[in-house]
Amino acid sequence: MQRREAVKIFTAVFGASLAVPETVFARLAEPMDLGIKPILLSGKQRKTLAAVAECIIPKTDTPGAIEAGVPRWFEILLQDCYKPDAQKVIMDGLTNLDAECKTKHGSTFAKLKMPQQIEILTAMEKAERDAKVRGGFIRATKDLVKSCYANSEVGASTAFEYQIAPGRWSGEELYKMGDKIYL
């Protein structure tokens, strides 16, 4: 949709003397599907991750993390773009979270109700901040979930708005809390 808009701008700019055929432009808009498969996490870790991601960005009037495909993006980025020690922080964190929930609450994290999940995560975040841990499990996981959601097709066209070609610049635009943010 937006890409079609961008092609329209392109055609308007170049008019009839279009040096590049529109078909080329359409080709440039093809997703670069390299057939990457997430293979880093175990089934258990995936379940925990999905639940954590949804606690961070739940479904409201706009889709939540799961609906936006965040768990899959998260795993692909974690396996391909992170160094082993940073991967370990998140993978161990997911495993430990589950183990702790079993001990303390008799259930895996994913099977707890969301209010309880959020309570657990909130306490973990506070502990991490109090201990001034850099690159801890909660911080690292939240950072990647935030990024995966904002850069996903669902997130960037519902909770946010991404335009490939905004077409204009304004240094002063009115804003109030609740207005949709352009990425």
Added chain:
Amino acid sequence: MQINHNGVVAENTYDAIVVGSGISGGWAAKELTQKGLKVLVLERGRDLRHVVDYQTTMSMPWDLPHQGRSPEESLKLQSVQARTGYTVQNEGTAYLFVKDTEHPYIEKRRFDWMRGYHKGGRSITWGKQTYRWSQMDFEANAKDGIATPWPINYNDIAPWYSYVERFAGISGSRENLEHLPDSEFQPAMDLTAAEKILKSSVEKKWNGRKVIPGRVAHLTEPTQEQLALGRGKCQYRNLCSRGCPYGAYFSSNGATLIAAERTSNMTFRPHSIVGSLIYDEATGKAKGVNVIDELTKQPMEFFAKIIFLNASCIASTSILMNTKTQRYGAAGLDESGSLGRYLMDHHLGVGASGTFEGELNKTTFGRRPNGFYIPRFRNLYQEGNGYIRGFGYQGGGTRQGWSRDIMGFGEDFKKQYTSLGPWNVNMGGFGEWLPYKDNMMMLSPDKKDQWGLPQVVIDAGYTSNELNMRKDMETDAVEMLEAMGAKNISSRSSEPALGLGIHEMGTARMGTDRKNSVLNKWNQVWVAPNVFVTDGAAMTSANCVNPSLTYMALTARAADYAVSELKKGNL
């Protein structure tokens, strides 16, 4: 049929050869072809057709395999290029920088060499910031008694600045500053609400300090000439480094090479690595170039009356160094001893950022490929603490978005996450690096690349002048943020790294005399007057402003001179 000394037919003979198709090579190609010369443009890398080959230019974040983050595997192949976040850490632009595994060089001291080997070179990925030099900058070496004096004045280059600006298209505001002359401007890109507060606070508090919109080579109000080339207005995508499908920023591919192609006088040959010049001992001129085909590794020769070296600072200098002659010996085409020396860059990685919590009912629209600029003020309006010359700042003030640190989870978190935070105001300094004789490059006597050409060795560093300047660069940034009432101010200053500015320059400098320089005031090699070097290699000092505009102007000026000399029979 004309046959040269090797029996190669005249098909390999042109009026002019341009080595390199980056920002200055594109200008040489345009000027020489438009003046009627048959020109061969040699590019060491692959072809990169305008728009058609910009493979990520229309990709949405989710179209990229890793949403725009480069995977570790590919970063390993580009480990030098990855030393800055500006180049290959972005998945959408990594394809426009070299694989370091294929293009080795030797760092006696750290040197960050960012390279793009394809048609258009780094004109595709440059920052597009464009600033004129002033008379003060051309006088600086003579006044300070360092390095060697520039052989030209502002008046020599001013008309050529105007000439290239009208063609390239520069967005900016008229400020009437003597030390940062105005260009021929298209409308400026507005400052943001927070930047306007910074501007009024800084200009009120300090005599001579200014906060102005960055000056960039983007079309905001294209001329008929620009439209006719197929160039359009900036669409505020800020995806420039992927290549612009609208031709809205200036690049060789989108502007000068199109103009050159339309003359039908240009032959463009990719995969053509120039190793050295073919020097004629009898005439004291270069009669051609030795080329190695990048793919087949076959050697070839091409001949011309004039040769423009625009291969980028280090590569052009390598070609001069690798041209061994009886007359000038093993050191290359130079008798001054300055070839390969006085390597410069701009030093950066120093500045400050803070938050601003006013103007919260305002934000911005569009992604501006630009920011604000604070022209130099030290050693002009306020004295510098223990150094000569000065620095400018580039920065931006925009609302914080989803990536800011937000505590919490669930709906409350999501509400914050999808709203804007306070303004973030950030500025980073660009400081002048002085020309030092011992900051040098050489050719390795034994290490060769896969084409059999000697590897480049770099041995260069900084002194107390750069270090002292950086203290002011850090402190002044903090003070200006304080002046606007910013909070949470944090400053930064890393160890200066030569090359990281991606403004490497100065290893075949211009000068007043063949005893003190490689090039004369027309960018002519003193000892081979039909060879012109008009890329960063020619620079006699670095100033603190982004250099590309000056390369463009020097190139157009030298091309004009070269053709007039050619017509007079002097070359």
